[in-house]
Amino acid sequence: MKVFIENEAGSNQKNIFNEKTLEYRKSYTVPAHYPFPYGFLLGTTSGDGDNVDCFVLTNKPLKSGEIIEVEAIGMFEDIEDGEEDHKILAVPKGDTWAIEEETEDIFRDFSVKIFSHLPNKKKVIGKFLGKDEASRLIEDSRDSSEKSSARHKKILITGISGSGKSTACKELLKIGNEAYGIEDVEGMFAMYRKGTRELFSDFDNFDPDKIKNSEWLCDIEKLKELMAQQKNEVAFYCGDASNMDDLIPLFDKVLVLQTDAKSLHARLSTREGTDDMGNTEASRQIVLGWKDWWENEMKEKGAIIVDARNNFHSVAEKIMYIAHD
DSSP: OEEEEEEOTTOOEEEEEOTTTOOEEEEEEOSSOOSSOEEEETTBOOTTSSOOEEEEOOSSOOOTTOEEEEEEEEEEEEEETTEEOOEEEEEETTOOOOOOHHHHHHHHHHHHHHTTTOTTOOEEEEEEEOHHHHHHHHHHHBOHHHHSOOOSEEEEEEOSTTSSHHHHHHHHHHTTOEEEEGGGSTTSEEEEETTSOOBOTTOOTTOHHHHHTEEEEEOHHHHHHHHHTOOSSEEEEEOOOTTHHHHGGGOSEEEEEEOOHHHHHHHHHTTTTSSSTTOSHHHHHHHHHHHHHHHHHHHHTTOEEEEOOSOHHHHHHHHHHHHHO
16 A cells, blocks of 8 residues: 655645646645655545545655655544545555544644634544454545556656666566567667658767757667567556657657656756766756756646656656556
8 A cells, every 4th residue: 555645744834746747836825834754545546536634643744745655543523514535544564553532632623723714624533443444445545547557558758868767677576567668679779860751870868969959869669679578467668859749659658757847957067078968068058958848748738747856766656557547
């Protein structure tokens, strides 16, 4: 069972994410500080249409955007404006926590304060229940896609240079997925002079003018051949191309890895002394100049934005969740 952490313990900032795509939406300040990391169970839908809410009872500093494996140890009844919005209580897998009167009091106090700025909000905390009741609630709330496997999905993982496509591909492979770094497949890509079909034989990533006047094109027929060999029900194809309009229709979902400009610059700076894009300050500034425009273009074409600022195990977990949704 996996939890996506929205809100951090000790913080009074409430973060809102799209619970199906895990895309960040907004944040605002609330009157109470969260006593424990708080988020929602992946692959569930509760009675109010949202994912099942979950507090993680731990002293570990879990960060917003992390996905962690947990075990349910209990729950408490929560009625908001007449609707059930019960909360699962869980611990990181392998940990323990005793739900005693002190813990119950923490949640009752928090529940009174969290909506104190909304005088018409009606919130009632009922019984604290055990592991068996929590497990039944979780099982009853599981999405159908969690109960039956997806079939033959092809997922494109893309992003601006330095966003983490190669690292995500390696992490997906490490945890047992079928994944391909398509830019590394021999003969799949070639660099051309922009607007022509002339191979850019003297291209290099040290020359800003050559970067601006080049196109990194994918051979669509070769990509189709690779995709026809897919072995698993879901496979991930990681890479970027100048002819994305030709690639997008081939995939069931397109995921764009996104990070902030500062983190992107830091990642690209590690490429000094290599032949990779971003190996000079001039080329890094070109990539940063493309970033917002390119990501917005991809979003308009239906791509799902994935926050890639967290550790890449969490990023891979997000990708798998979105792929199977």
